[in-house]
Amino acid sequence: MLNKILKHFENGNENIQKSISHLLKNYNFNPYHNTLHNLTVAYYVSLVKPNDDCLIVASLFHDFKHSGGKFKDDKNIEISIEEFSKFCDDELSFSKYEKAYIKELIEITMFPYSIKTKDLLNQDFILIREADASSLAVDYGVF
Numbered sequence: 001m002l003n004k005i006l007k008h009f010e011n012g013n014e015n016i017q018k019s020i021s022h023l024l025k026n027y028n029f030n031p032y033h034n035t036l037h038n039l040t041v042a043y044y045v046s047l048v049k050p051n052d053d054c055l056i057v058a059s060l061f062h063d064f065k066h067s068g069g070k071f072k073d074d075k076n077i078e079i080s081i082e083e084f085s086k087f088c089d090d091e092l093s094f095s096k097y098e099k100a101y102i103k104e105l106i107e108i109t110m111f112p113y114s115i116k117t118k119d120l121l122n123q124d125f126i127l128i129r130e131a132d133a134s135s136l137a138v139d140y141g142v143f
Contacts, residue, residue: 002036005043015053015092019060022087026065033066033076037135044131054098055124057084058105059131077110 009020020039028034042059049055061084066076081103088099108125109132119125 002039005036005039008043008046012056013053015094016056016060018091019057019087022091023060023064028063028065030066030068033063033068038063040135041128041131044134045127048127049124052124054094054102055105055128057092057094058102059128061087061102062106062109062128062132073111077107080106 006020009016012020023035023038026035028038038060041062042056045052045059046056061080063076064080064083066080071079084102084106085099088094088102094102105124105128108119109128113129
């Protein structure tokens, strides 16, 4: 699966390429919330919205450096957002509005999900959450 995903993104733009490279250099070996999980979620998202760099990069970082159960998910999300922010400031070219939106997209993946009316109106929120949940089937060989 990893090779298929990497091939899928090999012609991605610079922000996506740099983000994938950073993920691979900092590979997370958790049993579930690992680098392959992040890449799988980004892959699913990109199948629906292939040119949405914010959504794809948010997917790549949504469980970055996940504690694997050591912390509650609000802390894991906080860590992911901090790590994205540091990397983005140094390496990526997003506007301040795009950065804020990526952080919001990462935050919406917090589990358990809290449903708010505004969340149901944002297709990107729904897509990243569905891709996150759907990757469970791939990670465990259902598909």
